[in-house]
Amino acid sequence: LAFSLHEFAHGVISISKKVRVKSTGLLIAGVLPVGAFVENDEKKMEKIKKEWQNQILVAGITANFLLSLLFLPILLCMLNIPIEKYVIVAEPYNSTLTKGDIILKFGNFSINSISDLKNAEDYYSSKNISNIEIVVKNATTIFTKTIVTKFGAIGAYFIQEPKDKLFSFILSFVELSFILNFMLGATNLLPIPGFDGHKLLKNVLGKYSKILEYFTILLFIVNLLPFILL
Incomplete structure (x- = not known):
């Protein structure tokens, strides 16, 4: 749901800005759909103004954050219900x-x-x-x-x-939906190549975006060092 919504939002805003969607599809694990993808026409994307590019890039992130905000009050209410x-x-x-x-x-x-x-x-x-x-x-x-x-x-x-397995299942679904949508939105904001945040930052800061990009990558490496050295 989180990945599909993210890509769907990209696709909708791309079409509204007259950027051709070259292909769409589902990601399948075995026989189960686990996500989706939307491939934009990158050449057309580069020709439109930066403001429109940013709107397309931020669409998926915004959709994930909005959905996580939708699940948050439901989750808080359910957590206050005692589960026997x-x-x-x-x-x-x-x-x-x-x-x-x-x-x-x-x-x-x-x-x-x-x-x-x-x-x-x-x-x-x-x-x-x-x-x-x-x-x-x-x-x-x-x-x-x-x-x-x-x-x-x-x-x-x-x-x-x-005792109530249905309630427990719904609670787990809401918890997981909130966490996945929030994490997917937050991760895509990172100024690292491959993420939406990288292109967004490049559009906003230009050549200065490299400084923040290298700094973020350095932070990742520093945080990974304890696991590598163990």
């Missing part, structure tokens, strides 16, 4: 629990997340209480059983999953 989660046994270390069991309650603590379970375990460990009653849900029923813990821990590896 299940704590599920992924790998039992003994016969106390079975894979897929859901822990609803641990002693007097209701369990909605792994952090809830950890807090409950720490509490009973600090009180030196090892016999603890838990409420468990499996595929067929909800039952109560007393377990013997070691240092407050049940003895299993747990994962957590949202």
Whole structure:
């Protein structure tokens, strides 16, 4: 969505400025469309006035920033909605629990997340209480059983999953859409060859744009050095 919108915006403004779009298409990964591309007539692009060139270049960036701003209030609202989660046994270390069991309650603590379970375990460990009653849900029923813990821990590896998987999916989609659109817009503003920001800066600053271009590339190299030297 982010890449397609970016290229679509370039194409629309190009056509409005009488710059021929030589080709358009989709980027495919396997059988799934993952983006799009728009190829302008570069010779025609160079002949139009700088103001129009800048409008074409900034179109994709603007579209990405606008879409990220659209997703931002939706994301903030959704983040304020508490998501109830299940704590599920992924790998039992003994016969106390079975894979897929859901822990609803641990002693007097209701369990909605792994952090809830950890807090409950720490509490009973600090009180030196090892016999603890838990409420468990499996595929067929909800039952109560007393377990013997070691240092407050049940003895299993747990994962957590949202009770409302549809809401969780929508939240992940909104989060990813906001991040991708913002990052794509910001990245294309960089004054580095291959990005829209490089041509924009060249149109605005002329030969002086090289200074900022080299400085930006130098910053990238400096930031990459720790990873290269490790």
